[in-house]
Each structure stands twice: as structure tokens, then as C-alpha cells.
Amino acid sequence: xxxxxxxxxxxxxDLVKHYPVPRGVLRRSTGAVKAVDxxxxxxxxxxxxxxxxxxxxxxxxxxxxxVGIEKPTSGEVLVDGADVTRLSRAGRKRLRRxxxxxxxxxxxxLNPRMPVSEIVGEPFAIHGVDPAGGRRAAVGELLELVGLxxxxxxxxxxxxxxxxxxxxxxxxxxxxxxKILVCDEPVSALDxxxxxxxxxxxxxxxxxxGLSYLFVAHDLGVVxxxxxxxxxxxxxxxxxxxPEAEVYDxxxxxxxxxxxSAVPVPDPSVRxxxxxxxxxxxxxxxxxxSGVGVGGGAIVLDxxxxxxxxxxxxxxxxxxxWLAPRLPEARPDPIPSYPPTDRPDAGLRLVPPVCDKEAPxxxxxxxxxxxxxxxxAPAAHVAACxxxxxLVAPRVEA
Amino acid sequence: MNDVGLxxxxxxxxxxxxxxxxxxxxxxxxxxxxxxxxxxTATSPRACAIRExxxxxxxxxxxxxxxxxxxxxxxxxxxxxxxxxxxxxxxxVVGVSLLIGVTLGLLAGYYLGWADYLISRTIEVFxxxxxxxAALLLLSLFKNVDLGAGTFSVIxxxxxxxxxxxxxxxxxxxxxxxxxxxxxxxxxxxxxxxxSDLRIMFRHVLPNAIGPVTALVPTSIAAxxxxxxxxxFLGIGVRPPATSWGIQISQGSEWVLGGAPHILLAPLIxxxxxVLSLVVLGDALRDALDxxxxx
Numbered sequence: 125x126x127x128x129x130x131x132x133x134x135x136x137x138d139l140v141k142h143y144p145v146p147r148g149v150l151r152r153s154t155g156a157v158k159a160v161d162x163x164x165x166x167x168x169x170x171x172x173x174x175x176x177x178x179x180x181x182x183x184x185x186x187x188x189x190x191v192g193i194e195k196p197t198s199g200e201v202l203v204d205g206a207d208v209t210r211l212s213r214a215g216r217k218r219l220r221r222x223x224x225x226x227x228x229x230x231x232x233x234l235n236p237r238m239p240v241s242e243i244v245g246e247p248f249a250i251h252g253v254d255p256a257g258g259r260r261a262a263v264g265e266l267l268e269l270v271g272l273x274x275x276x277x278x279x280x281x282x283x284x285x286x287x288x289x290x291x292x293x294x295x296x297x298x299x300x301x302x303k304i305l306v307c308d309e310p311v312s313a314l315d316x317x318x319x320x321x322x323x324x325x326x327x328x329x330x331x332x333x334g335l336s337y338l339f340v341a342h343d344l345g346v347v348x349x350x351x352x353x354x355x356x357x358x359x360x361x362x363x364x365x366x367p368e369a370e371v372y373d374x375x376x377x378x379x380x381x382x383x384x385s386a387v388p389v390p391d392p393s394v395r396x397x398x399x400x401x402x403x404x405x406x407x408x409x410x411x412x413x414s415g416v417g418v419g420g421g422a423i424v425l426d427x428x429x430x431x432x433x434x435x436x437x438x439x440x441x442x443x444x445x446w447l448a449p450r451l452p453e454a455r456p457d458p459i460p461s462y463p464p465t466d467r468p469d470a471g472l473r474l475v476p477p478v479c480d481k482e483a484p485x486x487x488x489x490x491x492x493x494x495x496x497x498x499x500x501a502p503a504a505h506v507a508a509c510x511x512x513x514x515l516v517a518p519r520v521e522a
Numbered sequence: 523m524n525d526v527g528l529x530x531x532x533x534x535x536x537x538x539x540x541x542x543x544x545x546x547x548x549x550x551x552x553x554x555x556x557x558x559x560x561x562x563t564a565t566s567p568r569a570c571a572i573r574e575x576x577x578x579x580x581x582x583x584x585x586x587x588x589x590x591x592x593x594x595x596x597x598x599x600x601x602x603x604x605x606x607x608x609x610x611x612x613x614x615v616v617g618v619s620l621l622i623g624v625t626l627g628l629l630a631g632y633y634l635g636w637a638d639y640l641i642s643r644t645i646e647v648f649x650x651x652x653x654x655x656a657a658l659l660l661l662s663l664f665k666n667v668d669l670g671a672g673t674f675s676v677i678x679x680x681x682x683x684x685x686x687x688x689x690x691x692x693x694x695x696x697x698x699x700x701x702x703x704x705x706x707x708x709x710x711x712x713x714x715x716x717x718s719d720l721r722i723m724f725r726h727v728l729p730n731a732i733g734p735v736t737a738l739v740p741t742s743i744a745a746x747x748x749x750x751x752x753x754x755f756l757g758i759g760v761r762p763p764a765t766s767w768g769i770q771i772s773q774g775s776e777w778v779l780g781g782a783p784h785i786l787l788a789p790l791i792x793x794x795x796x797v798l799s800l801v802v803l804g805d806a807l808r809d810a811l812d813x814x815x816x817x
Contacts, residue, residue, distance in 0.1 A: 203660040227710070232706045237812070238725075300715075
């Protein structure tokens with residue numbers, strides 16, 4: 125890949141997106157779904173930022189805010205240094221050309237009643253652009269660029285396979301020559317064999333056109349393959365961020381470690397053997413009854429993510445953290461569980477006081493870093509955890 | 523792409539279905555009947571001799587090919603005279619209520635919020651007002667207004683009443699399918715491209731939301747012709763001396779068991795034939811316009 129010119133093409137500062145929850149007859153807003161709760165990101169020119177997290181972690185909402193489908197509650201989105209959120213309607217429309225989106229489901233993202241030529245040519249019609257050589261020729265070029273036969277321009281979406289439809293979606297996104305492509309799980313609806321083709325296409329396009337990608341996905345293997353940097357989201361916040369090699373090989377946040385350990389390993393012998401998963405620095409006794417299985421390869425987290433309407437105090441992850449109860453700092457007096465339950469172990473979950481009192485900052489933890497320090501790298505390896513430490517986790521291969 | 527290609531492709535699809543050809547011919551026949559009634563009968567529908575009441579059909583070439591009705595008027599002549607007001611009324615009512623219903627349904631489903639609240643409550647108000655009561659009210663309002671005797675004037679009152687009370691169904695159907703269609707990814711894609719609301723509504727949402735409504739249209743046409751007969755009892759149907767199929771059917775039904783079923787059968791067969799043809803044509807048109815079914 126050619127070395128692109130440096131500098132951020134997209135910067136997100138303290139982005140917040142809350143959805144009010146109306147209740148009662150008067151439809152008064154009593155709370156808010158904190159879908160995105162203060163996120164800062166930086167995407168450099170010609171690079172790919174992978175955004176991973178469970179469903180409900182807010183990654184799709186973030187993607188929708190970035191392409192302008194949703195308006196942020198507060199915060200800034202800077203495209204090439206200009207704040208998109210403060211622009212007029214006309215200015216936003218012009219800026220939309222710079223940020224385009226590739227959708228998850230190629231079966232619902234194309235209008236079934238429009239031929240492909242019209243779908244791919246629609247951006248020209250909306251923005252009143254007349255490319256050199258006419259729209260027809262431009263559509264043909266775009267189709268060729270994504271590896272489709274321009275002869276098929278008059279066909280309808282249902283006459284294409286899933287992978288071909290996704291290529292049509294990419295061609296549409298490329299029509300206005302954007303600088304940034306936000307890909308919202310672009311391959312998760314496709315067959316594995318087709319996934320590879322589409323990923324390779326995206327990489328070729330990046331090399332050819334100098335695009336920057338924000339790649340939203342839950343498939344950690346795919347993200348490792350395509351991303352230069354990785355950000356891990358949990359409950360609307362970023363919990364760990366850094367260069368791909370460091371996040372994957374030297375994850376510091378317990379949530380990232382749990383995510384990575386859940387990646388299926390395509391080698392039965394590895395799975396049967398069960399790699400030793402233990403914190404490197406602290407040999408802590410595994411006598412906890414929290415139900416978190418650390419042996420046997422995968423770290424299994426209890427339950428679902430908490431409600432984004434009422435996120436936990438302090439560190440948002442402390443209610444499900446597998447590490448916190450095992451730390452020597454875990455305090456002896458039990459936290460009263462609310463609402464009270466009959467479960468015998470309710471209220472017996474001990475976490476260090478700082479975890480439920482104080483929200484951890486997203487900072488570098490220089491103590492860890494097995495993959496070696498990346499001095500001068502644009503994105504430092506940061507994690508939002510009071511007790512961030514490295515873990516010998518099974519490697520995730522791309 | 524190009525309109526010529528679409529038209530010829532549509533024609534090719536239609537041609538392959540013989541039922542469509544037959545239906546088209548029947549509709550064409552009624553259209554000619556409405557435009558040139560003289561081609562079908564030389565008798566005036568108003569030349570009625572009470573001595574010749576309830577004559578049986580006598581076959582072609584006789585003065586009364588389809589017999590006469592209870593007042594001695596020629597059945598064929600009355601029927602031919604009724605084509606124009608009946609079909610005109612049906613198309614005007616369905617056309618205008620489609621326009622109102624689709625527009626309001628689209629606005630309500632697309633914008634939601636207060637627009638939806640206002641439109642949905644209006645729909646409910648119109649749904650609970652009984653049609654006949656409202657018709658009576660309009661009758662008393664327009665009792666002394668002379669509307670003239672042109673073809674359009676004789677159907678104006680029933681057209682207003684029927685339109686007022688038949689747009690709600692379309693609005694509800696369209697609102698429901700718009701709600702479903704507007705959250706699909708291709709609408710989001712158009713929005714992220716910066717498309718205007720109008721463009722999204724008419725290029726993306728409406729073409730994919732209009733399907734259920736097109737199936738309603740042919741049957742609504744039959745319903746309008748039938749309801750007009752009810753209104754004519756109240757004196758706000760098609761104004762005498764003009765006549766309609768609805769009036770003929772309601773009058774003929776009194777004599778089905780009285781030895782003169784032809785008075786009912788002649789206009790009834792015409793109504794059924796016209797409606798069935800429209801159903802077939804509507805179906806074929808919908809299939810031809812849906813790219814997923816033509817391939």
C-alpha cells in the first residue's frame with residue numbers, strides 16, 4: 125500500500141448521541157438512551173480504523189452520526205478540519221460527498237424497483253453533478269471499478285448475487301469520490317468465500333483511491349485483516365484503542381480480552397488443549413464464584429450489557445468485569461445489590477471501590493505492552509481501565 | 523432507463539396473457555359505449571310506454587332486444603345510457619380518493635409526529651361518521667342548488683359524498699406500507715447521499731409502498747357503482763332523468779321473482795364484466811411494473 129500523506133481526515137471529539145425516552149400521557153422525556161456517550165476518534169488519511177463491540181455498544185449509531193443520518197446531541201465531527209455538525213443544510217449536503225456509507229445487508233440496501241444504472245447514478249442526480257463523459261459513462265466506470273460488468277447496468281438488484289449487490293452498494297458510495305467510507309458491517313451478511321472478495325476489493329480501492337475507512341464489525345478476524353487501528357466500544361464508550369497489532373496481541377482492557385478469547389479458532393487441537401489464560405502480572409487465585417470461566421480458552425461474560433438508559437456508575441464494565449472481583453483490591457464489604465434478589469450469590473460481587481466510583485480515563489498504560497512500544501505511531505495504545513494489564517490470550521489470526 | 527424500452531417491455535409482458543387481451547377488449551367496449559351510445563341503440567331511454575312494461579328479451583333486430591323494465595322503458599337503451607355516468611362516477615371517485623388517500627397516508631407515514639396525529643385522527647373521524655347520515659346532510663345543503671344537466675353535473679353530488687367517505691382506506695394502507703418501507707436501508711442510503719424528502723418519498727418509498735393499494739382499486743370501483751344506487755334512493759345519486767347501472771340494478775332486483783329477471787341481469791352482468799376486467803388489467807399492470815416479476 126502506498127504511503128499516504130499524514131494528518132487526520134476525520135476527527136471526532138466528545139461525540140454524544142442520546143435518544144430521549146418519552147413516557148406517560150404527556151410524553152415527557154424521563155431519560156435517555158445513551159447510545160454514544162462521549163467518543164473521541166481520529167482517522168488518518170488512507171488508513172482503516174476498525175470499530176468493534178457487542179451488539180448494542182453503539183457502533184452503528186456512531187456510524188450513522190458520522191454519515192449525517194442522525195444528528196449528534198453534542199460534540200464535534202471534523203471532516204478535513206471543518207465541523208460538520210455546525211454547518212448549514214447546504215453545507216452539510218456538500219460535506220456528505222466526503223463521507224459515504226456501505227451498508228450491512230445488500231438485500232435491503234438497494235431499491236428493488238430501480239435498475240443498477242439508476243442506483244449507482246443517483247448520487248449524481250441528487251447533487252446535480254455531471255461527470256466528464258456523461259452520467260452513463262461514469263456509472264459504467266464505477267461498475268468496472270468494483271469488478272462488475274458495465275453491460276449489466278440495466279439489470280435490477282434481484283438479478284445479482286449477494287456479493288455482487290454489495291459491490292453495487294460500494295459503487296454507489298464511491299460515485300461522489302468520497303474521502304471516507306463508513307462501512308457498517310459490510311461483509312457480515314455474506315458467505316465466507318464472498319467476504320474475502322469484498323474485503324480484498326475494499327483494500328484495492330483504498331490503495332487506488334486513497335480512501336480512509338471506518339470499518340464497523342463484530343468479526344474480529346475480519347477487522348484484524350483490514351484495519352490499521354482498532355477501537356473497542358462498550359456501552360457507548362471506547363474502552364480500548366490502538367494499533368491493530370498491539371490491541372490484538374497485547375490487549376489491556378478486560379473487555380477486549382474477553383472479546384478476543386471468544387473468537388473461534390479454526391484449529392480443533394488448539395481448542396481442545398485450551399491455552400492458559402491468566403493475567404501475566406498478577407497471579408491471582410481463581411477461587412471466585414462469579415461464573416467467569418478463565419480456563420478452557422474463552423472468557424465468558426455473565427449476562428447482557430447493562431441498559432444504556434441507566435449505565436453503571438464508575439467504570440461501565442464493572443458489573444460484568446471478570447477481572448475486578450479477583451483483584452486483591454476488591455473490598456471486603458459487599459455492594460448491596462439492587463433490586464434485591466433471592467439468588468444466593470447476589471450482592472456478593474466484590475469489585476475494587478475505584479471501579480464503581482470513578483470512571484476510568486482512556487490513557488496509555490506503559491507498564492504493559494508485550495508487542496513492543498510503537499514510538500511515534502499516530503495512535504497510541506490506550507485503555508480505559510483502572511487495572512489495565514496484559515493477558516496471554518489466544519492469538520486471533522486474520 | 524428509457525421510456526420506450528419500458529413501454530415495449532410492458533406491452534410484451536401483457537401480450538403473453540390472453541385474459542389480459544379479453545379484459546382490455548371488454549373495457550374498450552364499455553368505453554365506446556360511453557362515448558358513442560348511438561352505436562348500440564337507436565331507442566331513447568326516456569321513450570317509455572307503460573303498456574309494454576316487463577317485456578321479455580326479444581333478440582336482436584326487434585325494438586326491445588333486452589326487453590323492457592317495470593315502466594316500459596327499453597332495458598338496452600337504459601343500460602347504454604347508464605354506462606357514462608356510472609363509469610365516470612366510479613373513476614372520478616376512486617381517482618380523487620386515491621389522490622387524497624395516498625398523499626395523506628404518505629405524509630403521515632413519512633413525517634409521523636403531529637402530521638401523523640392530525641391525519642390519523644381525521645381518518646378516524648371520517649370512519650365513524652355514517653355515510654348515509656352525511657349524505658342526507660349534503661342533500662339538504664344542496665337541495666335547491668341547480669347543478670345543470672351535463673354528464674359531470676349529474677354525478678357531482680354522489681361524487682362528492684362518495685369521495686369524502688372512501689379515501690380513508692387508501693390513506694391507512696399507504697401509511698402502513700410507508701412505515702415499513704421508509705426504514706429500509708435503501709432509504710437510509712438515499713438520505714445519507716443527501717436526497718431531499720420529496721425525492722425519497724416519490725422515488726424510493728412510494729413505489730415500494732403502493733402495492734397493497736393497487737389491489738384495492740378494482741373492487742372499490744364496483745363498490746362505488748353499488749353505493750351510488752343506495753344514494754339514488756335518497757335523491758342524491760345520479761340525478762333523474764339521467765340514469766345509472768346502480769339505479770337499474772336496485773329497480774330490477776324487485777322483479778327478479780316477479781317474472782322479469784332480465785331487468786336486473788342486464789346491468790348486473792355489465793357491472794360484473796367491467797369490474798372483473800379491471801381486476802385483471804390492474805393485476806397485469808402491477809406485475810408488468812414490478813421488475814422482480816418480469817424477469
